[in-house]
Amino acid sequence: MRLFRLTSVLLGGAWALTCLGACQRDTAPTETAAAAAAEAVAAATAGPAPAAPRRDWHRLQRRTSLRAPLIRYRAVRRPAAAALAAAELPSEAHLFDFTLKPSEFFRIDPNQPAEVRGREGTVLRLPALALVDERQRPVKEPVWVELKECFSLADLLLSDCISTDAAGAPMQTGGMLLVRASTGRGQRLRLAPGQTLDITLPEEYATAGRQLYHSPDRRSWAAVPVEALPASGPAYAQATPLNGSAGVAAESSATASSNLLSSAGEGLPAATLRSAELGWLTCLRSWAGAGSIGLLVPADVDEHTTVRLVFPESGVILAGAPQAGGYAFTGLPAQQRAVLVGLRYEGGNSYLAVQPLKAGLGADTLQFREASLGEIEEQLADLGR
Numbered sequence: 001m002r003l004f005r006l007t008s009v010l011l012g013g014a015w016a017l018t019c020l021g022a023c024q025r026d027t028a029p030t031e032t033a034a035a036a037a038a039e040a041v042a043a044a045t046a047g048p049a050p051a052a053p054r055r056d057w058h059r060l061q062r063r064t065s066l067r068a069p070l071i072r073y074r075a076v077r078r079p080a081a082a083a084l085a086a087a088e089l090p091s092e093a094h095l096f097d098f099t100l101k102p103s104e105f106f107r108i109d110p111n112q113p114a115e116v117r118g119r120e121g122t123v124l125r126l127p128a129l130a131l132v133d134e135r136q137r138p139v140k141e142p143v144w145v146e147l148k149e150c151f152s153l154a155d156l157l158l159s160d161c162i163s164t165d166a167a168g169a170p171m172q173t174g175g176m177l178l179v180r181a182s183t184g185r186g187q188r189l190r191l192a193p194g195q196t197l198d199i200t201l202p203e204e205y206a207t208a209g210r211q212l213y214h215s216p217d218r219r220s221w222a223a224v225p226v227e228a229l230p231a232s233g234p235a236y237a238q239a240t241p242l243n244g245s246a247g248v249a250a251e252s253s254a255t256a257s258s259n260l261l262s263s264a265g266e267g268l269p270a271a272t273l274r275s276a277e278l279g280w281l282t283c284l285r286s287w288a289g290a291g292s293i294g295l296l297v298p299a300d301v302d303e304h305t306t307v308r309l310v311f312p313e314s315g316v317i318l319a320g321a322p323q324a325g326g327y328a329f330t331g332l333p334a335q336q337r338a339v340l341v342g343l344r345y346e347g348g349n350s351y352l353a354v355q356p357l358k359a360g361l362g363a364d365t366l367q368f369r370e371a372s373l374g375e376i377e378e379q380l381a382d383l384g385r
Contacts, residue, residue, distance in 0.1 A: 074106070075104040075105060075106055075116075075119070093345065094304070094345055095304075095306070095343050095344065095345035095350055096158070096159070096160040096306075098345075098350075098373060099158035099159070099373060099376070099377075100158070100159050100160070101148055101149070101150055101155050101158065101159050102148070103146045103147060103148040103178065104118055104119060104146070104147045104148070105144055105145070105146055105147075106144070106145040106146075106147070107142055107143070107144055107145075108126070108142070108143050108145055109142060109143075110126070110128070110129060110130070110131050110138075110139050110140060110141075110142075110143045111128055111129060111140055112128050113125070113126065113127055113128050114126045114145075116145055116147060118147045118149045119149070120149040120151060120202060121149075121201075121202030121203075122147065122149050122177060122199065122200070122201060122202065123199070123200040124145070124147065124179060124197060124198070124199060124200075125197070125198040125200075126145075126197060126198075127195060127196075129192070130191055130192055130195040130196075130197075131143060131181055131189040131190070131191065131192065132189065132190060132191070132192040133183075133187055133189060133190075134187075134188075134190070136192065136193070138192065139183060139189055141183060141184065142183075142184060143181055143182070143183060143189065144181065144182050144183070144184065145179070145180075145181050146178065146179070146180040146181070146182070147177070147178070147179055148177065148178035149175070149177060150175060150176045150177070150178075151174075151175035151176075151202070151205060152381065153310060153312060153315075153317070153380060153381070153383050154377050154380035154381045154383070156173070156175070156176060156317055157308060157310070157317065157341060157343075157380050158376070158377065158380065159176070159218070160218055160306070161173075161176050161218045161282075161317065162218065162219055162308070162317050162318060162319045163282070163284060163315070163316050163317045163318070164219075164221065164318065164319070165213070165221055165223075165284065166220055166221060166222050168330075168331075169287075169290065169331060170287045170290045170316050170318055170331050170332075171221075171284040171285065171286065171287055171316070172210075172284065172285050172286075172287050172314050172315045172316055173282050173283065173284055173315050173316070173317070174201070174205045174210055174282070174283040174284075174315065175201070175205050175282065175283070176218065176280060176281065176282040177199070177280070177281045177282070178279070178280050178281075179197065179199075179278050179279065179281060180278055180279065181278060189278075190278060191276055191277070191278060195276070196274045196275060196276050197274070197275045197276075197277075197278065198272055198273070198274055199212075199272065199273045199274075199275060199281070200272045200273075201272075201273070201283070203242055205283075210283035210284060210285040211223055211224075211283065211284060211285065212224045212273050212275055212281060212282075212283055213281070213282050213283070213284050214275070214277040214279055214280065214281055215279065215280045215281075215282070216279060216280065217280070218280050219319070221282060221284060224275050224276065224277050224281070287314060287316055289311070289314055289316075289333040289336050290331050290332075290333065291331065291332055291333040291334055292330075292331065292332075293330075293331075293332045293333065293334055294328065294329065294330045294332070295309070295328065295329040295330075295332055295363060296323075296325065296326050296327070296328050296329075296363070297320060297326045297327045297328075297329070297340060297363045297366060298325060298326045298363065298364070298365040298366070299326045299327055299342065299353075299365060299366040301322045301323070301324075301325075301326065301327065304344050304345055304346045305342060305343070305344045306319075306320075306342070306343045306344070307319075307320035307327040307340065307341070307342050307343075307366065308320065308340070308341045308342075308343075309329050309332070309338055309339075309340055309341075310338065310339045310340075310341055310383055311336060311337070311338050312337065312339065312383050313336075313337060314336070318332075337356075337357075338356075338357045339354060339355065339356050339357065339383055340353070340354070340355040340356075340357060340363060340366065341353070341354055341380065341383075342354075342355075342366045342368060343376070344368055349370050350370070350371060350372070350373060350376060351368040351369060351370050351371065352368065352369060352371040352375070352376045352379060353366040353367055353368045353369070354379060354383075355367075
């Protein structure tokens with residue numbers, strides 16, 4: 001009797017498991033089908049994924065020498081956004097959010113003298129223990145150095161750079177740089193008191209008579225005191241040679257007020273500056289062509305539009321002040337070739353207006369046309385030719 005009961009229990013349990021498995025096998029396809037249907041409906045209602053903005057329109061024009069006298073650091077992949085002190089995203093996109101030239105990032109050891117070389121030829125040199133945090137404490141952990149080089153008119157225009165001093169007077173620029181440093185946790189760093197950053201510019205931008213300026217926003221430029229640099233030493237022993245360096249050096253030595261210093265020996269940097277500031281840096285000098293003429297450019301004034309007046313031969317970029325009826329410029333010469341450039345980003349599309357000025361700096365209403373980012377860069381590159 002006991003054996004019969006045990007056998008009945010075992011048979012009953014086996015039957016229950018068989019039924020349960022059958023139920024699971026019957027319902028599994030139904031659940032899978034329901035899930036697949038839900039995914040199909042979600043995909044159909046969501047629409048196509050938005051295309052990521054292209055950022056490949058800035059191309060490397062030429063390679064630079066890889067030789068370096070100190071510890072050399074090469075650019076690496078940009079650190080994660082969470083690791084840097086990223087600015088708050090704008091509520092609405094502007095054209096410069098897409099066209100601002102990409103930066104290079106270098107991971108350095110701040111306990112050792114460091115040298116980094118940008119892809120366009122700029123060389124930065126930092127002494128050991130030159131970087132401190134906001135409490136003036138030396139930073140000893142690995143540091144990210146950011147370098148952005150804007151030398152061509154197209155790069156300057158697309159990076160929203162202008163060439164005026166703190167008083168708004170037109171100036172000539174030899175290009176602009178962004179140099180920043182931060183820890184892996186995103187903490188911004190600065191140069192310690194008494195420490196400086198040495199900047200060697202590419203040879204083609206080593207023009208005498210320019211002074212180094214600093215700005216937090218590429219608009220309000222303040223002069224940076226520049227110290228004299230030694231003409232020789234182990235730090236510069238392996239730098240890339242110059243073409244016509246003797247003539248540049250002679251011009252620089254003859255200009256006592258020049259803050260752009262040229263080396264005098266073969267194999268030394270063409271032009272080296274010393275700065276006690278990080279951030280946006282540029283070399284400016286007074287513009288002999290500046291005048292007293294004003295100009296009003298007829299155009300629709302709105303927050304999506306930017307108007308610039310460019311003097312290609314002089315390296316001068318001025319910003320139009322929005323007012324009723326258009327954009328105003330002041331302090332202009334009577335006769336000098338200039339080009340008006342209008343940039344607009346609205347409704348997810350970019351627009352460009354280019355107008356060579358007539359004699360006497362008269363301007364017609366700006367005519368904007370839709371253009372891709374690549375087309376905009378190509379047309380702006382033609383301004384400097």
